[in-house]
Amino acid sequence: MAVGQKITYKFHFTNRGKTPAINVRSECNCAIVQATTDIGQWWPTSGKPDLGITGEMAMAPNAESICIIDSDGIVSQDTLNDILAKRLFVYAWGRIFYGDTFGEKHTTTFCYVFDPNLKELTGYSQGNDMN
Secondary structure, three states: OOOOOOOEEEEEEEOOOOOOEEEEEEEEEEEEEOOOOOHHHOOOOOOOOOOOOOOOEEEOOOOEEEEEEEOOOOOOHHHHHHHHOOOOEEEEEEEEEEEOOOOOEEEEEEEEEEEOOOOEEEEOOOOOEEO
């Protein structure tokens, strides 16, 4: 994260199953927000709902795909100061939809928050689930 640039994250996901994943589609987004609670107000559809959406594809076992997302704006010095002081928070989240070879549909959701102490994304307490 740097002043004068967008925030960009690349999410890598891999089919760890023994059979192909069918009709795989991912949606990823990120936002800079003031709240650290009640992510339901903005997750998963706030900002640009079409940001970071991949088309449907099939994924063989151990195949990898990437979803790349950018923040809406350029990071200013004031914004960076607020993030480092924990007055603003950077969240990155998304969903992966896919079907298995048995006809079952699955969804995996994920949510991360930027930790200014670690200078990296860490798992958030909400928004992480799979079926």
